[in-house]
Amino acid sequence: MDIFSELKGRGLIYQHTDEEALRKRLAAGPMTLYCGFDPTADSLHIGSLLPILVLKRFQLAGHIPIALVGGGTGLIGDPSGKASERVLNPKEVVEQWADKIKDQLGHFLDFETKESPAIVANNYDWLGSLQVIEFLRDIGKNFPLGTMLAKDSVEARMSKGISYTEFSYMILQSYDYLKLNEVYGCEMQVGGSDQWGNITGGIDLIRRTSVNQVKEIHGLTMPLVTKSDGVKFGKTEGGAVWLDAKKTSPYKFYQFWLNTDDRDVIKFLKYFTFLSLNEIEALTEGVEKEPEKRRAQRSLADEVTKLVHGQNALDRAEKISKALFGGGLKDLSAAEVEEGFSDVPSATIDNPEIGFVDLLIQAGVVSSKRQAREAIENGSIYINDIRHSDLETNVSQLDRLGGKYLVIRRGKKSYYLVKFN
Incomplete structure (x- = not known):
């Protein structure tokens, strides 16, 4: 052609x-x-x-x-x-x-x-x-x-x-x-x-x-690129999506494309990838018949991330995504933890013997000891994907990701990152 x-x-x-x-x-x-x-x-x-x-x-x-x-x-x-x-x-x-x-x-x-x-x-x-x-x-x-x-x-x-x-x-x-x-x-x-x-x-x-x-x-x-939901293309809650990996990490970049609306994904595949039109047409059928599998979005995220940041960055972005959304945080290196949780509330703690309740307060998960106890006892606190409902949990004995990080989750979506010096 x-x-x-x-x-x-x-x-x-x-x-x-x-x-x-x-x-x-x-x-x-x-x-x-x-x-x-x-x-x-x-x-x-x-x-x-x-x-x-x-x-x-x-x-x-x-x-x-x-x-x-x-x-x-x-x-x-x-x-x-x-x-x-x-x-x-x-x-x-x-x-x-x-x-x-x-x-x-x-x-x-x-x-x-x-x-x-x-x-x-x-x-x-x-x-x-x-x-x-x-x-x-x-x-x-x-x-x-x-x-x-x-x-x-x-x-x-x-x-x-x-x-x-x-x-x-x-x-x-x-x-x-x-x-x-x-x-x-x-x-x-x-x-x-x-x-x-x-x-x-x-x-x-x-x-x-x-x-x-x-x-x-x-x-x-x-044509100027537009999104079907009315949100300006290239913008997220955190601001612009940059081509520089130091300004937008490959993981965040990958997630931007992975979250593309079904109404936009085929257009973006045509615009931003070098997949043939026949290959894109095959993905179109998947959007229409099995949209929940998001094959087109994965292809878009794979192709554009590899194009902009290279295969190694794509592999790292996929690994972080699987760890965050499919379990497996323990397999992440310190650098991968930093990349995957770069935009969540974070705190640095010097005391390795800190108690569980104080940990949650200093990490910003809760604002008082009473809230900390309630969150722990009702089972809403997860550390590195594992639920901890015991007030006497020994923080110093918890495995740290990359040797220095704990990822705390409260409920289903509220994440916090703790770094130990």
Whole structure:
């Protein structure tokens, strides 16, 4: 299947400039295309995963992707999809974030292969040295104000206010496309559907300013990812789901995908995995006939976790999941306990001879000795998956996970982690 049909079959094409011309160009040989990633934090989150994987799909199909890190535009801030002005970050911070994002992109795209090697660029290399008068004369004059005001990203902010700084973002992104076209022969920009105005702005700029006859240039957008339950994609109670394992552990990452709603799982399999459409169709039957077995969710969690964090991290996430939900905490190492219980209330205790009642109080399980005694005697306290209903339980003799942890559960779902020094 050709790359355009593949993307279309997965529901990954939302807008494009000219389907017939684009199909013809893709069939003619390797095309250079780009997508931009602004450093708004020290890691990308899963909202950026879809465009990264689209670049990867193009590379696997023999085309040349450019991952553009927005070291320059990241100092300005894209108003697209934002209800209010972004906070401007210091230049030094944005530089550090840009370097980290460049490293992350290298995990997905192959910059070393001899055939169709990916390219990574930083738009600060050209935006950082612009002369304002020259830029306004040569570039700014190509952007009619009425056209800019009609763009969705600007129009949506007019009632609440938009600064000239963010208003100018469209011009800077359009200039990026022009520079990449001049330097690398880039013929297409891809992005989320909220980027359509910026993409077409770049296409118009290239056509207006190119000295030589420009080849046909293209734009393509993907749909913004939504969830059927109305919750914003990529968000959990703990915040954003990051691609950096230090910000979102592989276990939490795995659980995010495992908990996908039945209404979304097939769409996400098409978007975020490299399973064939035939394989995904087979999983569709399972969702319809045996949804309780959650085969599709497990496949989604397996594939995306392995893709982002690797096989070892996937194996560890599965082990932690089985231990937490199927018993077997005793088999976890200290590192696995820390990863699996990173977001539960925790306490550090220095006294190895602490009594059972005092343990529950210091761990935050209860607030008084009376509550502790009641919880113990009614059998609602579990330590490392074992119920303890004896007030005289000897805490010092309990097996500690990884040699230093106790996992306390009160009732069915309230977990607490105790670390002994």
